[in-house]
Amino acid sequence: DTEVTQTPKHLVMGMTNKKSLKCEQHMGHRAMYWYKQKAKKPPELMFVYSYEKLSINESVPSRFSPECPNSSLLNLHLHALQPEDSALYLCASSPPGQGSYEQYFGPGTRLTVT
Amino acid sequence: AQSVTQLGSHVSVSEGALVLLRCNYSSSVPPYLFWYVQYPNQGLQLLLKYTTGATLVKGINGFEAEFKKSETSFHLTKPSAHMSDAAEYFCAVSDTGRRALTFGSGTRLQVQP
Numbered sequence: 001d002t003e004v005t006q007t008p009k010h011l012v013m014g015m016t017n018k019k020s021l022k023c024e025q026h027m028g029h030r031a032m033y034w035y036k037q038k039a040k041k042p043p044e045l046m047f048v049y050s051y052e053k054l055s056i057n058e059s060v061p062s063r064f065s066p067e068c069p070n071s072s073l074l075n076l077h078l079h080a081l082q083p084e085d086s087a088l089y090l091c092a093s094s095p096p097g098q099g100s101y102e103q104y105f106g107p108g109t110r111l112t113v114t
Numbered sequence: 115a116q117s118v119t120q121l122g123s124h125v126s127v128s129e130g131a132l133v134l135l136r137c138n139y140s141s142s143v144p145p146y147l148f149w150y151v152q153y154p155n156q157g158l159q160l161l162l163k164y165t166t167g168a169t170l171v172k173g174i175n176g177f178e179a180e181f182k183k184s185e186t187s188f189h190l191t192k193p194s195a196h197m198s199d200a201a202e203y204f205c206a207v208s209d210t211g212r213r214a215l216t217f218g219s220g221t222r223l224q225v226q227p
Contacts, residue, residue, distance in 0.1 A: 042217035
């Protein structure tokens with residue numbers, strides 16, 4: 001298995017809802033990432049997990065809560081989002097050990113906050 | 115901190131023409147550099163990467179890039195554009211200390227018939 005999968009593909013939620021995004025990889029990668037991408041912009045790093053531990057939080061608002069239950073799974077819990085949080089949310093993973101840290105991306109979840 | 119600059123937010127070429135997308139990097143240490151492609155409403159796909167060794171790197175879909183330290187550049191080329199190459203292209207540099215990528219602003223490639 002050489003891919004990163006993300007569910008759901010699309011999500012519409014109200015500002016009072018609680019929802020979760022899911023990401024999964026079975027490539028033995030030990031670093032996983034969440035990015036936010038607005039239209040016509042590059043991806044912006046949100047969180048990095050390394051060996052299931054949160055290693056980077058790019059000052060993301062607490063309404064976004066990441067979780068890494070095991071080495072293959074990464075979740076992003078959403079609560080009380082704002083319309084400006086509407087974006088494409090991308091998950092990525094990278095191989096373990098020292099090296100070039102290339103990242104492999106999932107197809108993304110298109111989130112719309114109403 | 116490492117960074118990359120992509121020159122030209124839009125590039126338009128005719129089908130069959132040479133594709134040249136420009137990327138310059140800024141890094142105090144030897145960089146690891148990448149090119150990614152993103153088709154509409156999809157994730158990013160790794161085209162190629164430069165780590166060490168050979169400065170001419172071949173990637174998927176007929177793309178290649180050359181690392182030029184003297185020019186701090188890592189431009190992406192393809193000899194003959196195909197309609198299916200129309201997409202957004204991102205250059206990125208690896209921040210080894212943070213194990214994260216820093217992306218350029220992107221270049222949208224249009225291919226005219």
